[in-house]
Amino acid sequence: MRQSKLLLSTLREAPAEAETMSHQLLLRAGFIRQLAAGIYTYLPLGRRVLHKIENIVREEMDVTGAQEVLMPSMQPAELWKESERYDQYGKELMKLQDRHERDFVLGPTHEEIVTALVRNEISSYRRLPLTVYQIQTKFRDERRPRSGLLRGREFLMKDAYSFDTGSEGLNQSYWTMFNAYHRVFSRCAIQFRAVHADSGTIGGEGGSHEFMALTDIGEDTIAACSTCDYAANLEQAEVRIENAKLNQEVNVQAIEKFHTPGIRTINQLVHTLDIMPEQIIKTLIYQGDGKLLAVLVRGDHEVNEIKVRKHIGATEISLADHESVQDVAGVESGFVGPIGLEITILVDTAVAEMTLGIAGAGELDYHVRNVVPGRDFPLTSVGDFRNVTEGEACPHCEEGTLKFHQGIEIGHVFKLGTRYSKKLGATYLDTTGRNQHMIMGCYGIGISRMLAAIVEQNYDEHGIVWPAAVAPYQVHILLMSGKDNDQVELAEALYKQLNQLGIETLLDERDERPGVKFKDSSLIGIPLTIVVGKDASDGQVEIIERRTNVKASIGIAEAIARIKAQAQPTSL
């Protein structure tokens, strides 16, 4: 492609509202343009990268045996009422009426459509398992669209749906897709982790992983092992439980009450007493499904309410209100302690391992020291009730420690079970001739979001640094002077030769100063740059690797050999 013909304008500055780097750089480098809040046009460079990603996704889906279909964006509201999501989904569901005032939604996802389709097409176990997928535009009316392609209202997704006859089959479909996602993201050179996600309220048979691109931005915190594959959302990350290190010494130091007027927080205690937060036992009163309980964690730890909720088998928990705390602990929060509490006490393992601790005294303006777990309060319910902290040992391997990352969700695999097949009546006849509900899974990849995530992981102070597998072009030839015949001839010859080799090449033959060409080239981020300048008369060019900025002056034959070795073949 000749750059003088390309629909491409680079911008010096990104608009003020573009906060994330991918948003800024994709705008500045001319890959996308905003049409309305959260709604973007992909310019030629952006469209090329999308195609690259689509092709990789399509190849890996096909390898799994998933079959490509194309379902409509306009979906009859009736199906969403059957699944009971029409009202549940809330304002993010784009709704419209046709000329006959029939209600439709613009699909944010296709569970209803695909379930209704398969319900009509398949009636026997012999035709299962089945996985179908599509690459298609989705709509979601975000309350606050932001971060460019990361949270848009019209976006490109790959969504897949599996249908099985049993949970074993579902497992197999699920892990097949899980592995395909690994390959997709690896091929796109994304740094990612699959994190076990809480199936939340949708699941049934449950089980779900989010694929998170690790970046400096993102709405989720992920704890990932420095050594092994382990990664989880902070709320899900497990604490490593060492073998019984519980205090075995007989401790004779007696509890000692001391005056702490107005000292209510861990921070205040630490500063006033000049101690470490690890020495403090925090006592929090919760209510779970209306029942009160206490949770003890160390002063440097945070209660993980999901873990507590699951442990007690409650559907919801929250901190107890002021009156309940007063009732059960005899004092307001800030001075609540574990001693003498007559409710269930959940003791985090880290507390159970303490020899001596400082805690609230259960009396206004007083704390106690020399508190001994097991002696001064019962250790009948010891467990993992807290968030992990950065630097802790990995719960799954021997060497690693947990590091925290921000993450962008780029994929999601999900065991749906029979949620949709039951609502929509998708059944099959089993080997004994009985009607059974199909067991489903759903699997999404945010194609346009991947584009942004790749940029978030691949840029420097000069612009984007595309991984070769998804770069819009493999080689960027910069012709320094369009008035120098030697340069023009060499650049044109090289451009022609690379095209013949099937290597995607962008030729900057614009009537611009070298400085402008270099700046634009760095901003656009094509992996290899060939500068055709004053040494053209000697058949010499400069080759620059965008990622490392390593430069070399080499002959034209050597340049072509290096390009052939490094560039990806055309896949558009």
Place this chain on the structure above:
Amino acid sequence: MRQSKLLLSTLREAPAEAETMSHQLLLRAGFIRQLAAGIYTYLPLGRRVLHKIENIVREEMDVTGAQEVLMPSMQPAELWKESERYDQYGKELMKLQDRHERDFVLGPTHEEIVTALVRNEISSYRRLPLTVYQIQTKFRDERRPRSGLLRGREFLMKDAYSFDTGSEGLNQSYWTMFNAYHRVFSRCAIQFRAVHADSGTIGGEGGSHEFMALTDIGEDTIAACSTCDYAANLEQAEVRIENAKLNQEVNVQAIEKFHTPGIRTINQLVHTLDIMPEQIIKTLIYQGDGKLLAVLVRGDHEVNEIKVRKHIGATEISLADHESVQDVAGVESGFVGPIGLEITILVDTAVAEMTLGIAGAGELDYHVRNVVPGRDFPLTSVGDFRNVTEGEACPHCEEGTLKFHQGIEIGHVFKLGTRYSKKLGATYLDTTGRNQHMIMGCYGIGISRMLAAIVEQNYDEHGIVWPAAVAPYQVHILLMSGKDNDQVELAEALYKQLNQLGIETLLDERDERPGVKFKDSSLIGIPLTIVVGKDASDGQVEIIERRTNVKASIGIAEAIARIKAQAQPTSL
């Protein structure tokens, strides 16, 4: 692909509402399923054909230098108000509101969006010409969706837009696209004609061609030459004007009035007098922009109102009302004649060439014979004022005659001129530094409609007959008995080998009777069928060409050689 795994159910009967063959066959053969009126899901076979068509379109677009982009479906209503199409477009425009009650439309086409985009991106003549295209889902709320994919509400289009600095440039962009369309439709093996279309009310600088697939159905009648490229919609088709064959003989037979009580129509005259309609001069009174005129055509011809309107330069014409006819002709219609009329008389060339004619007498219940054009009424306005008839000589070549076809519009190229660039202010600075409006063209191909048009042209009594270029698979292996080891081994070996050769193969290894497999295979319409049956033990198979039904029993090596010679390489 193994057919036992494929999401494919063939149907014995198509639903009653499926009237056209493509609608019936695409449903029956399991390529599409209806989700709502005019809204379809593409099943795996259908998706594959769509991909084939998309790839051909994309390749031919890229050859022209057009650049692929992707614009949003959700379009802010403001842009449609700027172009004044928001109200003009009518109920076919799908409208919706987002959660903040901002108005959007679902794009049926993207002139507004692309014009606003290029307005912002390009400001100098140096960056023009430019053509961009996209392959994308479009929405149009048809009042009566019908004929399956031929008139849907959600459909796949390729739309392209060109931007030039002058009409010469527009011409070049236009014909470049015109030629690309020829290649696209030829490669897809579609029988088509490009017909000159009336630019109607949108055009400015005007000029437009419709690409019509010639079929037995369709809403338009096309007159196409049996020999050359000439084709036109019936309203546009020109009559061949031979060199002055006007009557030169002095004709002495006097006009003769005769009684024709109640004989008002050509048909009645023909039957009562036992004459040919060619002997009759039909006199019709029109009003054009309020002015009355007469049009004379032969009894076997039809007035073409568009030609009449253009000739008199009127904006609208219609048949005159009863009173006006009485006023100007002295008699009611049925007995109106050309003699003595004191208004403009447009004489069609075929009438001007007559020696003697029969016409209305201008008196109730009377006609006249021996009417001589030029003697009995003036030949001051002679021209082409009628529709062509089938079998007439082609107006553009020496040998051909015109044949009538029905047609499905599969493509449209259109010179927009400055209609949108003026409304939306898309300007550039010309070589002299002056602001000029960009000159635009727009170019559409109905991708999903092509799929249906191809079926309309390629079927027989057993099902679809896909051209190889767009076939979902190239080879269909039918394994006759899954219980015969020789057959299974041979079929599997062949399947494996074809896959390795990159030849798309569908293997019917289902547990079904041979009859079912043959029936389904004919219905689906893959170009080559290989039947692996009882001769498998001798390494013999039967090869059947779907289109010709020519069968041959051949060895496996020969089968592979023939397949390699005939099949298209994988392009998915």
